[in-house]
Amino acid sequence: MFNEEFETLPRPALEALQLKRLKAMVERVYSRVPFYRQSLDKAGIKPEQVTSLADLQRLPFTCKQDMRDSYPYGLFAAKMEDIVRIHASSGTTGKPTVVGYTQKDIDTWSELMARSFVAAGAHKGDIIHNSYGYGLFTGGLGAHYGAEKLGASVIPMSGGNTKKQIMIMKDFGSTVLTCTPSYSLYMAEAAREEGIDFKGLNLRVGIFGAEPWSDSMRSEIEAKLNLSAIDIYGLSEIMGPGVAIECQEAKQGLHIWEDHFIPEIIDPDSGAVLPPGVKGELVITTITKEGIPLLRYRTRDITSITYEPCVCGRTHARISRMSGRSDDMLIIRGVNVFPSQIESILMGIEGVEPHYLLIVDRKENLDILEVQVEVDENIFSDEVKHLQALSHTIEKEIKDLLGVTCKVRLVEPKTIMRSEGKAKRVIDNRTIDS
Template sequence: MIYDMEYETLPREALEAIQLRRLQTTLQRVYATVPFYRKRFDDVGFKPSDLKSLQDLRRVPFTTKQDLRDNYPYGLFAVPMENVVRIHASSGTTGKPTVVGYTARDIETWATLMARSLSAAGATRGDIIHNAYGYGLFTGGLGVHYGAEKLGASVIPISGGNTKRQIMIMKDFGATILTCTPSYALHLAEVAREMGVDFADLKFKAGLFGAEPWSEKMREEIERKMHLSALDIYGLSEVIGPGVAVECLEAKAGLHIFEDHFIAEIIDPNTGEVLPPGSTGELVFTSITKEAFPVIRYRTRDITSLNPEPCVCGRTFVRMNRVSGRSDDMLIIRGVNVFPSQIESVLMEIQGVEPHYQLIVDREDNLDKLTVLVEVGESAFSDKVKSLQDLEKMITKNIKEYLGVSAKVKLVEPKTIARSEGKAVRVIDNRKL
């Protein structure tokens, strides 16, 4: 279902005309109000008036997460603080958190984008949205919440945690749309099974899952266990929060980027060169409607590709393919690039394996060593020792054939790997790099 028919189905020429006009205005504004951008532009001899076409954007320097940290907390805000009505921040797992601000109009824009996203999943005014994203400084919970209200749907602001209580509320309140991380969705399914609750008996029809990379096999697992249609949603606090891009229910073939608000590029993460459509590389965003905290050519570190082909749903926005990992999360094991989602794809092909795993990287005698902890189901663990050894050998062989990297596979009992109510901790890197 298309929420905003006028903008979401714009002909390419009309869309690009809007993008150019909004981009020119944004560049002029940040040059005038944000000293960081003015100096960055001056250093390369670029003036906002030099931008005559969308192709000229590649002349503008990148912005990185480190730039945001260096200007902590409010150095990149483009409006006075009295115009900022909301402040969010990233989790800040390394260094200081990145702080982002919103004007009242930014909040309205964000709500509209999330209403579009929920509509793409088939949500309407008549739906009840069980929102298990975290509320607080994290943008997930409140982003979905405002979008649901904008759409006119009922929203249950359950947040994360208290999983058994969540199952009870899902059952009693009759929720029809689920929003949370994909790893938490599987945890919900696991706990429901322990409680004797079958998702087939609940009213869910669709779920919007994001905030971490997940594979097609994980989608199949969620859909099988939860009896709903699982869609990918993409966003990041630095750009606006959730609602930057979303899959549509009709195709589930890439996430539509809301290009009337964001310009997307794919670059070579090593050289910064802009790559042609269809190429895989690092995703870069420029916001063209944000007031409080516009970002110019922000390097997301997310690895994906863009697909400009028309979609069966009728939306004309370019689609980004599922994020395969992050360039800064990427593991290099003896010269081979490895993403957790690639390991996941291998594991999900194998019967008896649960969708819970962890990658542990160590360095012994100057050589990298990758250990993959894999949970197996109760039935598999009750098998003979030889059966488990054969399963370990099969997984080891498949990882080697698919990724070209050797790994030590260790099968562990169900529930051995710690569950997360937010983003799953997939990698423990013990190397001193």
């Protein structure tokens, strides 16, 4: 283990630490963040009234819309002079959800990623090939700093340029691969085309996240890349990658680092807390973050939780692999996409009707997004080159604003099915089995 003292804390000691940190966190946000002061006052609870972990259920939820409404720095609990890093993820309006980190936050993140690497089976002598995207996305730098904290060698490849990725893995002797699960299979196909067999490489462990994937996909990855595939979970609002991870010994749920996060499972409709083993929406409270602490953040991810002992010896709770979401967000190659984001882009383009359909498929192990959109009669009867130009314009707008590549297909008016109730905007043909 990377930090055996904290990773194996007995449940009573772990819960005592959680309560101490929760009380300090509530006091911090109440005194420093107007949004939380108003929310807690509205809920009728003061920081000094938080005297047990059971009191967490009395506290208000935070949702993604609260972060959008507070754009960019309204939920920060630290002064900007103490913020050393800013990351962001996409939001439904085109404006990103912004998160800030103090130096202590970065140090905590680095340690939790180092813990996660060790839980996955990595060690100081590894060469970690990091193919998560760098930049505003938290994946690349989160994994990078964790690898350095572990003391391993890290190759900061980022995504894309697949042939070069494979060459580097082969020549540099990479032993651990980090990327999205779908990209790993794309790598396998590209390697086969280059006449390279992954069995001839040194890869031993793959740490895959940023999108949902199934156990059948795990089996395919392990067979084609000749490694042990581990599921990692994180989200930028909470920290980034490393919030939870499977252990190499069991691969039976993801250990969530409870000395820094308090997980709850709620009924998505009523908000009631559900017992262990029952599937519902994951809610996370950060109890050590300084930059942007979040109280009962609704992740919208559907999972269950268990506190049963694990064979690896870690005492932290485990969440099951994500089985879906309680909202309409899509995850396309690790990028969060809401239909409303695409709708707002389409509605800003002349000649486009307010009727569209998003079709998601997985081809050659990569997610493919097709956007079907109706255009008015005059444009549909226009020359082919004008229609092609309009398609390219829409594709470019979506790529520039959302960071996701798609194929746009223009269709004639009244061809997309209408609904008397909620419009069906998405057809997701991907299968995520358990």
